[in-house]
Amino acid sequence: xxxxxxxxxxxxxxxxxxxxxxxxxxxxxxxxxxxxxxxxxxxxxxxxxxxxxxxxxxxxxxxxxxxxxxxxxxxxxxxxxxxxxxxxxxxxxxxxxxxxxxxxxxxxxxxxxxxxxxxxxxxxxxxxxxxxxxxxxxxxxxxxxxxxxxxxxxxxxxxxxxxxxxxxxxxxxxxxxxxxxxxxxxxxxxxxxxxxxxxxxxxxxxxxxxxxxxxxxxxxxxxxxxxxxxxxxxxxxxxxxxxxxxxxxxxxxxxxxxxxxxxxxxxxxxxxxxxxxxxxxxxxxxxxxxxxxxxxxxxxxxxxxxxxxxxxxxxxxxxxxxxxxxxxxxxxxxxxxxxxxxxxxxxxxxxxxxxxxxxxxxxxxxxxxxxxxxxxxxxxxxxxxxxxxxxxxxxxxxxxxxxxxxxxxxxxxxxxxxxxxxxxx
Ligand code: AMP
Ligand code: GLY
Numbered sequence: 001x002x003x004x005x006x007x008x009x010x011x012x013x014x015x016x017x018x019x020x021x022x023x024x025x026x027x028x029x030x031x032x033x034x035x036x037x038x039x040x041x042x043x044x045x046x047x048x049x050x051x052x053x054x055x056x057x058x059x060x061x062x063x064x065x066x067x068x069x070x071x072x073x074x075x076x077x078x079x080x081x082x083x084x085x086x087x088x089x090x091x092x093x094x095x096x097x098x099x100x101x102x103x104x105x106x107x108x109x110x111x112x113x114x115x116x117x118x119x120x121x122x123x124x125x126x127x128x129x130x131x132x133x134x135x136x137x138x139x140x141x142x143x144x145x146x147x148x149x150x151x152x153x154x155x156x157x158x159x160x161x162x163x164x165x166x167x168x169x170x171x172x173x174x175x176x177x178x179x180x181x182x183x184x185x186x187x188x189x190x191x192x193x194x195x196x197x198x199x200x201x202x203x204x205x206x207x208x209x210x211x212x213x214x215x216x217x218x219x220x221x222x223x224x225x226x227x228x229x230x231x232x233x234x235x236x237x238x239x240x241x242x243x244x245x246x247x248x249x250x251x252x253x254x255x256x257x258x259x260x261x262x263x264x265x266x267x268x269x270x271x272x273x274x275x276x277x278x279x280x281x282x283x284x285x286x287x288x289x290x291x292x293x294x295x296x297x298x299x300x301x302x303x304x305x306x307x308x309x310x311x312x313x314x315x316x317x318x319x320x321x322x323x324x325x326x327x328x329x330x331x332x333x334x335x336x337x338x339x340x341x342x343x344x345x346x347x348x349x350x351x352x353x354x355x356x357x358x359x360x361x362x363x364x365x366x367x368x369x370x371x372x373x374x375x376x377x378x379x380x381x382x383x384x385x386x387x388x389x390x391x392x393x394x395x396x397x398x399x400x401x402x403x404x405x406x407x408x409x410x411x412x413x414x415x416x417x418x419x420x421x422x423x424x425x
Contacts (some may be wrong), residue, residue: 007069010383036364113256146178229416336409342379
């Protein structure tokens, strides 16, 4: 079978790697892909936002499965366009992807479904939002309603910061149109975790949980990023808690969508805060997480292609997930300036370790090939994942591999998975 994967990040490289390992697959294609993916798949330089371009490519390749990685094409309706043409697609249609594309829609669905989440108020007028601030307690979270590429969420400790946040949204228009519609939310305190589940519209199969690191610097300091590292499983989220979260969050959400005639086929990702009062949803994503995928998929024993086809066809109930008894630690290597900016064209050395270290996977994200050398080509450059029986061992392998890579201005956190490793004594 031929499989086409849409996207160009570390998440897509991890998906490509797992898809290429499937005995069902003889050809892997990717649009647009990156320099690392190009070693394992045929890359086509069509942007993931180019829906007519992707449709044309799909018609030309006639793949047995199309996998859509990122949120923007899902929210733009790429899955619907391809399904309407009779293709088998892993990824939700536009209506279901609005759980990620509109935070206000997600809140409304959660309230209708009785899913626990932070209290909020929604504003489309600056002055009314400013007046609201006088009546609430701090801290609060100010969020742009639409897609803002991982930005668009501001935690305001006090009145002044909240006022600044509203100005950033409404007056400076820093998040474009997404910031002209704003949620002001109760700030939740606790540990965050990500619980992703495969879904075929009815059956829900939880993936093992993962712990993402959002801040750029060690000790969770500095600005938020798209994710600087990850580990899986998460000792503080045992399988019994995952099951509770599925019953409390994923199942009622999918049922509420179904009640509205919306079918969810793909990955439903709940970003959660584990508060003293129980888990609360911070956000939904309607796709695999990045870098969660790079820490989850290396541990999955099943054939990912079989599972994705089952999601697309509604036969997920026939499957059980099997996991390696190993921990996975993923360290993101970013480029100079990230997350405020990113740099391009710095030569990356040390990548010959790709495939060379046992238990280590080097996933490319922002890389390109120039004169037969890999160069940086974006903010998050590489994701290095390592498997071992212990977190201590997986951390050592991951950081040993990181230590072999070099490019100017590289940035990475030194404390990924330090906490579960300490827990091992
Ligand atoms: P989101 O894009 O909604 O997940 O927000 C990005 C990050 O902002 C989350 O991962 C949390 O760290 C933080 N965050 C979002 N909403 C809240 C909230 N209600 N309370 C506390 N932190 C939040
Ligand atoms: N790791 C967060 C995300 O994928 O949105």
